[in-house]
Each structure stands twice: as structure tokens, then as C-alpha cells.
Amino acid sequence: MTITTTKVHNFSAGPGILPQEVLKEAAASCLNFDNLNLSLLEISHRSKNYEKVMDEARAIVKELFEVGDDYEVLYLGGGASLQFAMVPYNLMRENGSAAYVNTGVWASKAIKEAKIIGNTKVIASSEDKNFNYIPKGYDIPGDADYLHITSNNTIFGTQIKQFPKSPIPVVCDMSSDIFSRKVNAKDFALIYAGAQKNMGPAGSTMVMVKKDALGKTGRKMLSMLDYQVHIKGGSMYNTPPVFPIYVSLLTMKWLKKNGGIAWIEKLNQQKADLLYNEIDRNSLFYGTVEKADRSNMNLCFLLNKPELEPEFDKLWKDAGISGIRGHRDVGGYRASLYNALPLESVQVLVDVMKEFEKRLG
């Protein structure tokens, strides 16, 4: 059996796959947006046509997260990495403190920035086992200003399945699994996500924040780093990343139209089960992560015999698979099964793994 195709199965870890119909609409908007005979790329962000996009993009996040008007939604430039600084800048009091759980590269970067701002305690970490599990049962200091966690770890392939009960406000970086499953958003004071992994293209970061969490630090703040300034400006204090926000809106509308979070959670579970079952069954592969903490978004696996990698690589490349090379911190393979990846693409990868076993097992 030979598996070849011209279709690309896009398992990229991020920027990641987006729905075909979204890409088509994005392309069309570059030529003629909203029947204005103008491109979306050359109209004022203050035009009523674009203000509608921004309003919808802010509203649909609250709808998907099922929260009320005690939350505000912002789209900011600078990526989730800028949020690593903005979160402590806006939430850690002068002479206050924050508690962080270290579950990987991105959590570590968030901790590094928080330490520049103030007293930052790492209250749990899985660094001892190269981040292949999620720490549990740790104590959360009741006097810290907030707890920061990372819901899904793109590089190491772990995911928090049960969020900790916390006596202090919880901040969550959901960059790589936002809108992939049901979460109780009301349990969080702030959720942020770089769009480019599961909700849109690179260039904008969504921040959803509970209004009453803000304005308590006593810090004199730079305008662009102040959530309250952006809230007051309706997420248009300055020119926003117009096109990335529009494409994020299209992606969220696609999700909603197809059945919303309930639909995608079920589909994502099917996709992950299909691939994890094969990783566990296939005699040539093994998973890198403790089973209870396995991510449904980023599935990391290795070959028992790394010397067979070139042959496996040829097989999946011939099948039109793209982007499953593992991150250098883990090696091997990582398949990212973001919302827009169809089940059939996972089936193609599973078929390739089976074929590979048949040939070399």
C-alpha cells in the first residue's frame, strides 16, 4: 500500500490549521470587504463596517465562554508573550505577590516576566520530569494576588484536565486549547490566548478579564500595558490588528455555526482517542506524557528506535502530512489536532503509522 495525496494534512503546532471556508472568506476580504469595493486591509478601523467586526469579535468570546457583562474582551497585539508581562503589571499589587505553576517553556517565560515585576512564587513544577505531567495537589497561598496556570502545554503535550480550586483569582494562558473543550470560564479572573493556535491567525491575542480584578495595583501604568485603558477604548485605544481579528471572528463563527464548544469537544476527543490508541497499540511508538495528563491538542510520541525516523518521515511526507516533527525540547513527533483539523487527517496519520509497522515492525 502506498499513501500519497496532493491534499496537505496540516498538523502544525502553531500558527495552525484554520477552516477552509474561513480562509476563503479571509482571501475575499482582502479584495472586497463588505461590498465596499475596498479591501479590509485599507479601510479605517473606525469605519462602521469594521467597528461591527470588533463588536462581534468581542461579543462572541463571551457567548462561547458563557460569561456576562462582568467580563470584558480585548484583542491586543504583541502575542501571549506580551501578556506574560501585562498580567503581573495589571494584577500584582505593589509589594504584593503572585503564585505560578510551571508546566513548561511558556509557563517558565511567564514566570520570568512576573519576577521582573514583583514577588513571584513558583508553587508547583513538573520540570523534574521534563514537564511530562501536570502537578496536582499543591497548596495555593491565600495571600497571593493571583494564581497563574497554563491550561495546555504545546511543546510537552500535557493538558490540565481538572482546574485547581483556588482561594485567589485564577489567570489562565489558554493559547493552545482555547475553545477546544468546555471550561467553566466564570472560575477565572483572566483568560488569555495568542490566537494563532486555535482561534485565528498570528497577530492578535485575546484577553478576557473580569472587570473587578483590575485597578488594584497602585502602580502608575504605561497606557498600552493597562487593560483598563484598552477597555475604555473598546479594544481600539489604538489601531488594532484589523485583519487578524477579523479572521479570528470568522473562525469563532465557524465554530458556533457547526455546534459550538459541545460539538468541537466531542470531535476533538474522537481525534485524540484515535491517535493515542494507535500510539499505544503500535509496537514502534510510545507516548511521552503521563496518560492522565495527555493533551487532546498536541500529541507527542517517539519511535522506540530513533534510527528509523528517516523512513517514517518519508512515509508521512508522501501521505501529504505536514508539521509533525517534534519540538527540539522533546524530539520525535508531535501531532497538533486543533479544532479545524478534520478527523480524516488523523485517520491518514494513523494509517501511515500502521503501514510503517507493517513494513518495519
Place this chain on the structure above:
Amino acid sequence: MTITTTKVHNFSAGPGILPQEVLKEAAASCLNFDNLNLSLLEISHRSKNYEKVMDEARAIVKELFEVGDDYEVLYLGGGASLQFAMVPYNLMRENGSAAYVNTGVWASKAIKEAKIIGNTKVIASSEDKNFNYIPKGYDIPGDADYLHITSNNTIFGTQIKQFPKSPIPVVCDMSSDIFSRKVNAKDFALIYAGAQKNMGPAGSTMVMVKKDALGKTGRKMLSMLDYQVHIKGGSMYNTPPVFPIYVSLLTMKWLKKNGGIAWIEKLNQQKADLLYNEIDRNSLFYGTVEKADRSNMNLCFLLNKPELEPEFDKLWKDAGISGIRGHRDVGGYRASLYNALPLESVQVLVDVMKEFEKRLG
């Protein structure tokens, strides 16, 4: 005579007009980038195809500005407004100072952020006449860490024609006239520009900085606000705004292909002359700015009889003109003649003004 058309003449102040061929290529990249059978919106920024885009986008700025390897080019998120904070954060020493020239709304915002960081002196201002001229002949303090100026003032329609000789490093916000005319870039320690006015779509900001200007503040810095961190990361310390940078590259390639700065400077002068001549000739209009300081990018003009605005508005709208309503701080009209606006669009506006005079003059 009736002037009607289906073509839109886009005089938007920003985000502003981009070349048609750039928009077509941008749209195509949303569907299939670089013959990968993948959208530019869903591939890794670490792919060799995108790394090439970033390398080219950084190199072409240095080529157009004719500077050498003592400068570095970055594309950052957050808009020019984030640079209002990053410039003092990176260039003003702890216990140092900076000198600012206040020529309008954006300069005022830059001053506000600098004041949060440290000792900021406004050494000249045109606020006394609602920013309708460029201050000249001011003293620049030799002990300040840098001088900050704004080359073109989008809202008030003024432009610096001769840059000040300065004993200290000069930082220039060129957001609204970058690559519109020849400047001696080597006279500047740092040039920044929000792309969305003259070099691309919204979502990325170009920063060109002389390396030896950095690393002198003594400040412990947040990573995302540290130019040196971004330089070290090749402008990919974190995921960059992929698509906006690509479209900026296309726009700069379009400029270069057509004859570069020398070509566009001449064309921009023709366009500005055509419209200013009509503003001065036409008995119904007058310009708001001192003639010596008139911007070639944003041309502000008012009706002698403001009560005639509804009739004038109908006429230009029928002619397919878009985006010439003035900013609320000036009122009346503002025509933005960015690089991609063809001479024929200016001619259409001039024809409309003549027709209006014929009817009502």
C-alpha cells in the same frame, strides 16, 4: 457635468490605501502560499518559507533607507503606541532625560508615556495654534539622552521639511510618511512606523534602530519591551504578526520595483501640488496649515462656508471618493495621498472641487 463611478478613490487617513497588485497577492497567499498548498495564515513562522519573508522584510527596509549593518530592523505588534513606551524604556537612562517636540496628538501621546518612564522635557510645541505649524529654531539640550520628533502629523496635516541638526541621538515617529520621500536615515538613531498608513496593513510596527544606541539605560527590562531581546531573536522572539508583515513586504517590493523612493517622492509631490494648488485657487476652500509646513501626505482644508458641507459631501461621494472627512480636532476635510494613491484619484477630487465651485461659487 456629473462625476460618478463605481471605482473607489480611497483617501483614508489610515489604515490607508494599498496597491491593487499587493492586495491580489495578499488574497492569494490566504489560499495557497508559496505553492505549499497551505494558507500563509496556517503555517509555522519557523518554516523556511516564512523565515525568508521575515529576512526580506528586514533587509528591504535597510535598502530603502540606505543604511548598513549598524542598524537592525524589527517588526513588532502593538502599534506605534507601544513604541511611545518602548522608546523611552530602551533609550532613557535611569535618572536620565529626554527631549520631545510636540507637533500634535500622536506626539502628545508619546510625551505622556515618556513622562511615566522618566524626566521628559517638551522643548518646543505648536499647540498654541492648534498644531498648524512645525516649531523651528529651538534649542536641543545636549545632556538629554535623545530627541523625539514626529516627521508627519496625520491629524493636523503638517510635515517636517528640514530635520533639526541635533547634538543628541534623534528618534523619529515616521508612521504617516515613511518611504514617501528621501530622508537621510543615518541621521536617526531610531525610526519607527505603524505600518498601516504608508507601508502595509494594520498589525505590525517597523522599528529600525542603531545597535549602539541600545543597552545603556541600566534598567531591568521586561523581555517583550526590550529591543535587544527582539534583535537577538531575529524579530521572532515570539510569534510575529505573520500576515501583516508579509503584506508590508509586498508593498515595499512594489515601491522598489516601480522606482523606489526617488520615483515615489516625485509622484507624491505632483499629487500634493495638484491638490494644494486647487485648495489655494478655489474660492470656496482654504488650507489650515502654514504653507511652509504643509504635509504631502495628509492635506487638510476647510470650506469658507461650513454650511455648504452637505452639498459638497454629496458631490464627492457620487464621484466615488472615500475617506476625506476631517479629523474631529480640525474639522472640514483631509485628503490622505499615501504612496499607493494614484494621481488620477487626486484629479477626480480636484475636478469635484472645481465642479462644486462652478455650481455654488
